[in-house]
Amino acid sequence: MPRPGRRDRRHREDPRLAPSLAVAVRVGDTPAQLFGALWPQDLLELQPNPHAAGGLELPRLKAGATLECLVRGAAGPLASVWRRIRATAVPHGAHEVSQFVRLVDPDVLDDPLCPELAALRRDLDALLRAPFLAILDAEELPTVLAMLRQRHFAIGARLMTQAEAGNSLFIIQHGVCKVLVEKDGRQYEEARLGPGEVVGEMAALTGDRRSATVVAEDEVLAWELQARDFEAMAAATPELRQFLTELLTHRLESALHPADRVVGRYRIQSKLGQGGYALVYAGVHDILGLPVAIKMLKHTLAMEPEFAATFRREAQVIARLNHPNVVRIFDIEEHCRTIFIIMERLEGRSLKEELRRQGRLRPAQAADIARQICQGLEYAHGHGIIHRDIKPANIFLPLCGPLKVLDFGLACVSGLDDRCFEGTAAYMAPEQILGNVLDARTDLYALGCTVHELVTGRLPFEAEDVLQLEEMHLTAPFPDPAASVPDLPPVLAAFIRTCTQKDPAARYASAAQACEALRPLLDPAAAVRPPSRRLLTLHCVHTESQRQALEALVQEFTQRAQSLGVTLRASEFGEL
Template sequence: MKEFKDRRGCPRSTLDTPLIGLVQFDTYEYCSDLSSFEQASHAFYLTVCDIGEKGARVESSYDLTPVPQLLFLIFDRPNTAWKACYARAAWSRRDSTRNQYAVGLAFSAGLEDSSAVGKLLSGYPIPKPDDLQFLTATPLIRSIPENAVCRLLNSLAMKTLQSGDRLFSQGDVGDALYIIQEGKCTVQVPKDGKLCLVARLMEGDVVGEMAVLTGEPRSAHVEAETPMKLWGLGKAQFEMVSAECPDLRFFLTELVTHRFESEPLTGERAIGKYTIKNKLGKGGWSIVYHGVHKILNVPVAIKMLKHNMAMEQSFLDKFRNEAKIIARMNHRNIVRVYDIEEAFHTVFIIMEYLEGQGLDGLLARMGIIPVPQAVDLLVQICEGLAYAHEQGIVHQDIKPANIFVQAEDRVRILDFGLACPSGSEDLNMAGTIYYAAPEQLEGHQVDVRTDIYALGITAYELVTGRRPYPEDDLNELVERRLHQDVPDPCELDPGITESLRNFILKACSRNPAHRYQYIGEALSDLRPLHADLCRTSDEAALERHQVMSMFFVFREEHQLALNRLLEEFGSKVQDLGVVVKVAHFKDV
């Protein structure tokens, strides 16, 4: 080796991309009885920030100045080879904000090729050179900044499994996540008394991230299908690294979101008083599940804010806002909210479970909605919006996908996630561009007339089977929306009644002052048409009552206390206009 004596003035090159380095050294510490020394051997990765012929500047999790001599190795990526030399720490400075040390290494001699790195590291728990090439290519490690890679590598611990071994079970504490380097495993959940396969994971996949990310117990069983080699990252180490590198948490959050979206089957996961059964669908920022109340066994829809959205405080606030807005509404044409729960580091809105289909699905199946049916649907949407507007709420995203059609064409308005007080400025251009009013596109204040415009576009689509403007070029769509009136729907279907045509054209006026000024005006124009075209039984169908039964199984000594509870309960529900009937069965 070529030895160095004078290192001052030796040129160094600052690296655009930090390199991966490695140090190995021995330390000597007194035994507990102070009679002799004990030798301890250390090896860990560090980040090489710049390097020259006679030294390097590195970032390390430890202060290396007390070490008299260490073996320094650096990975030469272009040549996929390691170079090594002996060195010492000439200086060290601690960065308290990142809990890292900037260390200046002085080389004792020049760097030379080293082929014995794997053998050198054989007794250490950190990844070996072959492992390093695999790990640095995984999406998880590529998701974090280069200067944080070594810190993560030092936190990994290898684990091996044989076929049939269980990595963890549903309900276990989520103390680590794992990167699969070799082999395959199955993810299974108990459902209806048997284990159901949810996913099969293999090389490069991450497993166990959900429990580490959310702090909840494991949601599934994971078993090795073949012999496996994995690298575990403990929860404490994950919290430490992700505090410095939020991108790591964001990557795992995206992964959790993707799995929630793509897996049709889910374990019966408890969300407060409710149990998730299976996935119903997904939207831009939420996933909807079918669930049941644990005690009452009442079916519910459970709307979960996607985990990647839950990281954004603005989305989290909007989602909570939706629950609060709908929870205070009570109208037959607006979906009901029962509860709100927070778990798994996100928010769940518990809503009534609806059977039927979205208006967008009905439109896709039928192509064009017959005028009598379209008028009936529009009247119900107007009635729901009239109620919301009376509460001072503008929906902001009226479109077929947010209208649910139940049996006998009973309508429910969904998704108040973008709702806001009337007169608010819509600076984020919320809503769907194909139905957005000109004032929304320009970021101006929105009011009830914004919903009326979207309703007009929806009406146009229902009776013609298409929206009014070409949509190949969104810029052109916006220009037409701002500067051209909607075309006459009768040009596509001359059979559209004159009153419905006038309703559509007025609702879709570019100037809000020329539209209906409130939804009651629109209803005044639609109701005569509704009376002429629609069945007289529709109103009665909308007023149909529902019946709920509840059974109490009790002993005789409970009768008096139960009577008091029933009297109190009966009094409260009668105040709501609900009729209570009680039947008593003796000696069951």
């Protein structure tokens, strides 16, 4: 696929006075990573060999050895004119073999550098030290550098103005900028940014208007990148997506003003935790004041076109799931090129935390937990949704009430192959590892692994290497939990063995069948009785001018109440 912004290679200037930016080198079969602007007159210091013992050995080059280098010539500031050369290693000093070499290319003359090229060399060095560009692979740099345009700002000049269209971002090379936010007729200083930092990236990516004014505190030299180019880069570069997640996370957690922490109708209050694919915040509905949990997907996942399209389709189904053992999803918001999942906020701890606290659970506890998970899975499977990542970390134990199965927001439609979000290797069914078609029995395998961990305090298979762990799930006999727990009830041992059969056809056919297998272990007296019902009456006295706004509020309140299983009736009495 052609990369955005690539220039025609025919329009390049005379390379004889060109600087060379070496971004990747191979010494024989050994790769050596380089960074910085390298010129024909420069000495090249190779980085430690990562393949050597301790990573300390440096590649040793004999005089006359060749290096394959990727270099660029200057066809205008930072233009994308690159070529591959084979440079010759020339010893430095009197050593026959040296770790320092010169790059000598017959096509490049050793003329002294002119002032313009010396300035260009400084610019390249500064840009490559900026975190925004340092995260990119060598192959991405030519395209990105070709997109940049140098801008000079005098003291007091504005790089951008609050509320204007966000059509570009800036990488600061020199100087300091103040970030100012205007709110309610007052101006607040939000931050100060210096060399290497990026400003204006979120508005450039989302197309929203600027959320702040940025002013040069002293003379500022910056490089401008247009929004259209930045968006194409973000879509094509996983490392840049991760960088965006870190920027947005920093903004949400350090913003001084409430307006900067709002996602749709919800206001972020504090961070609750994070995992491999998402961050979770405590939040509140900005109008109703209802507490929620807000899960922000990392850009590496949310900006994957196939995943985003699948997620939007499935979100319509997942948001309708309403069961006591399934965490409730209220809403989906898309903001700053990622997806926010709005869920009910729970007080308590995860099953993983409980397991860490107790070491292992009593068989009766484990059986009751397995029963409730089966009930939640049976409900979800009945709606065509499989979870795909059942594990203790995704089971929540509230302070009161039934347990909740979390993370159905990343589930998959039953019958899909392995195109959706991957699960956790320690709990993966063989068909999931192989990328075969998944169904309800895939969740039962993970449930069997989970219950094994609950009663023994250990995972069924353990290995430092993920591939080795997956191979054990594919071929190794599943360990008998009764060997570790002699007093384990035979019914629970049989439940674990049946759930974890390699062949899905040998497992329970459904979560309902698995739940039924646990019945002999459950105390009938401990069965959950229907809760008593109570009546709450609310009267709203209003004027005609308030009617429309009140009706909108009542409609939203009704939807929220119904999601909790509350029966709501409204009556109007007319004028008082």
